[in-house]
Amino acid sequence: MLLEIRLHGRGGQGIVTAAEMIAEAAIIEGFYAQSIPLFGAERRGAPVSASTRISESPIRRHSQVKEPHIVAVCDPLLLYMKEVFNGVTEGTLLVVNHKQEPQLEGFRVAIIDATGIAVENGLVSAGWAILSTVIFGAVSKVTGLIKKGTVLGVINSRWKGEVAERNLRAAESGYDGVKTW
Amino acid sequence: MFATGNHAVAYGVKAARAEVIAAYPITPQTQIIEKLSEFIEKGEMGAKFLRVESEHSAMAACIGASACGARAFTATSSQGLLYMSEMVFWAGLGSFPVVMAVVTRTLAPPWSIWNEHTDILSQRDAGWITIMCGSVQEAYDTAIQAFRIAEDRRVRQPVMFGLDAFSLSHTSERLDLIGQEGADAYLPAPEGHWRVVDVQEPATYGNLVGPERMMEIRYSVKRRVDDSAGVIEEAASEFSRISGRAQTGLVEEYRTSDAEVILAVVGASSGDAKDAADLLRDKGIRAGVARLRVIRPFPAERLGAALRGCRTVAVVDMDYSFGYGGIIGREVASVTGIRPFNYIAGIGGRDLGVRDFAGIARDALRRGESGDERREIWWGMKDSQPSL
Numbered sequence: 001m002l003l004e005i006r007l008h009g010r011g012g013q014g015i016v017t018a019a020e021m022i023a024e025a026a027i028i029e030g031f032y033a034q035s036i037p038l039f040g041a042e043r044r045g046a047p048v049s050a051s052t053r054i055s056e057s058p059i060r061r062h063s064q065v066k067e068p069h070i071v072a073v074c075d076p077l078l079l080y081m082k083e084v085f086n087g088v089t090e091g092t093l094l095v096v097n098h099k100q101e102p103q104l105e106g107f108r109v110a111i112i113d114a115t116g117i118a119v120e121n122g123l124v125s126a127g128w129a130i131l132s133t134v135i136f137g138a139v140s141k142v143t144g145l146i147k148k149g150t151v152l153g154v155i156n157s158r159w160k161g162e163v164a165e166r167n168l169r170a171a172e173s174g175y176d177g178v179k180t181w
Numbered sequence: 182m183f184a185t186g187n188h189a190v191a192y193g194v195k196a197a198r199a200e201v202i203a204a205y206p207i208t209p210q211t212q213i214i215e216k217l218s219e220f221i222e223k224g225e226m227g228a229k230f231l232r233v234e235s236e237h238s239a240m241a242a243c244i245g246a247s248a249c250g251a252r253a254f255t256a257t258s259s260q261g262l263l264y265m266s267e268m269v270f271w272a273g274l275g276s277f278p279v280v281m282a283v284v285t286r287t288l289a290p291p292w293s294i295w296n297e298h299t300d301i302l303s304q305r306d307a308g309w310i311t312i313m314c315g316s317v318q319e320a321y322d323t324a325i326q327a328f329r330i331a332e333d334r335r336v337r338q339p340v341m342f343g344l345d346a347f348s349l350s351h352t353s354e355r356l357d358l359i360g361q362e363g364a365d366a367y368l369p370a371p372e373g374h375w376r377v378v379d380v381q382e383p384a385t386y387g388n389l390v391g392p393e394r395m396m397e398i399r400y401s402v403k404r405r406v407d408d409s410a411g412v413i414e415e416a417a418s419e420f421s422r423i424s425g426r427a428q429t430g431l432v433e434e435y436r437t438s439d440a441e442v443i444l445a446v447v448g449a450s451s452g453d454a455k456d457a458a459d460l461l462r463d464k465g466i467r468a469g470v471a472r473l474r475v476i477r478p479f480p481a482e483r484l485g486a487a488l489r490g491c492r493t494v495a496v497v498d499m500d501y502s503f504g505y506g507g508i509i510g511r512e513v514a515s516v517t518g519i520r521p522f523n524y525i526a527g528i529g530g531r532d533l534g535v536r537d538f539a540g541i542a543r544d545a546l547r548r549g550e551s552g553d554e555r556r557e558i559w560w561g562m563k564d565s566q567p568s569l
Contacts, residue, residue, distance in 0.1 A: 020353055023183065027355055032355065033183075033354075033355070035352065036347075036351075036352045037351050037352075038347075039295075039347050060451075060452030060453070060455050060456055061450075061452045061453040061456050061535055062316075062348040062453060063348065063453050063534030064534065066534060
């Protein structure tokens with residue numbers, strides 16, 4: 001089993017952190033995991049991407065994820081970028097940050113209102129919603145490999161006090177709120 | 182724990198109890214020295230951190246510290262390594278057992294921050310033992326082994342070890358530490374037996390040497406670097422014993438014994454090559470991988486033994502020597518007597534994955550069967566393949 005996940009978002013949304021946390025949670029669940037940032041122009045708002053691999057056996061490869069099983073799209077406008085669909089097949093699950101189901105015929109789609117959840121929990125910096133923990137929760141759920149308690153445990157290991165509380169609520173809402181069809 | 186390749190290096194250097202760290206930040210190396218300065222600031226590490234104004238000064242400071250018998254470390258990349266180059270040769274030709282991590286990155290122009298191996302290979306004649314890591318775990322393991330190899334009485338030469346930019350430096354993987362007691366047992370406090378400077382006895386060093394003495398001095402460096410091959414194997418097998426993790430000494434072989442095609446590779450993409458070998462074997466093609474962990478001393482015998490008997494060898498170079506060819510490909514050809522197909526790939530950080538390695542192996546087999554005399558192939562070019 002090798003599960004490959006690719007996250008697309010914008011600089012400042014916390015995509016790299018989300019990819020790391022998914023891998024950490026998978027390791028706690030007893031899997032091997034790896035997270036890979038794709039570095040380009042690191043500017044707030046610029047399209048960025050990061051990947052996570054989860055496997056039952058040691059992961060040897062270090063190249064970019066090219067045929068993802070799950071693609072998280074943290075800004076619905078990124079659905080207009082062809083890079084987001086690189087290597088995407090009928091079997092790929094697209095997890096889209098959106099209030100309603102986007103019109104994406106021929107694809108398996110899940111939605112999560114990540115921006116809404118982040119704003120509700122005060123996860124905003126310089127006017128940007130920080131989505132890392134919501135996306136972490138939502139993607140962990142759709143992998144079918146990571147328990148909610150593990151997600152919360154990873155967040156508790158990274159943050160303390162009130163910041164942890166807000167991120168725990170956001171991750172839980174992401175985990176419980178991701179809607180698949 | 183779960184860590185990036187860069188942080189793995191920092192944990193290794195901490196476990197090795199480096200005493201002097203002099204470094205200048207450069208992408209994608211910065212995380213190494215950030216983490217080390219964090220350890221020092223928190224009091225978790227007893228080293229002296231010198232904030233220098235350039236890489237040239239960083240290596241000069243490491244040489245000074247090493248000359249006084251201290252365990253010295255620095256890290257750099259690409260442009261920084263070239264700026265440091267004069268002092269890199271000084272450390273190597275002067276037999277100072279400094280340890281350096283090099284996050285391999287494309288040289289400018291045009292400006293680039295992504296992976297390529299030409300930077301570390303540009304220093305291959307400097308008298309340094311040169312190692313390339315294959316995983317986050319190996320970056321940690323190698324950082325500790327590097328000091329042991331450098332300080333060994335039979336060696337006493339500097340060691341540099343490379344990590345592929347981003348695909349290793351910034352990729353996070355599971356990392357197991359050996360614990361401080363284990364590290365201390367493996368790597369005792371430096372005896373400083375290489376110490377040449379005594380502040381109580383002022384003297385001048387690095388003075389003019391005429392033709393009547395220089396050849397012998399160079400010969401002693403040659404002998405130390407040559408002799409380090411055995412020490413590198415020893416350091417790896419001893420580390421296997423204390424860590425419980427199998428270590429690679431000079432060359433790692435994967436499914437080579439019956440292979441009809443072998444991919445000879447360097448660095449983190451060796452894992453992709455191994456996955457490609459498995460994929461090809463599922464389809465009836467007997468593929469294998471030989472990874473050069475050590476570039477200097479070049480493991481001619483060890484590599485020759487791995488490759489000889491295989492019909493088709495494809496050497497994949499993420500570097501280039503203009504007017505000559507792929508550096509590793511040319512070296513393999515010259516020391517083993519094998520005529521490999523030399524693939525130039527991953528230049529400027531172009532992603533090189535499992536499908537690429539499978540494609541390269543198939544391409545090499547086809548060329549071998551058709552008696553193709555073209556030996557250099559630029560793999561994955563977007564424009565038409567140039568004819569060479």
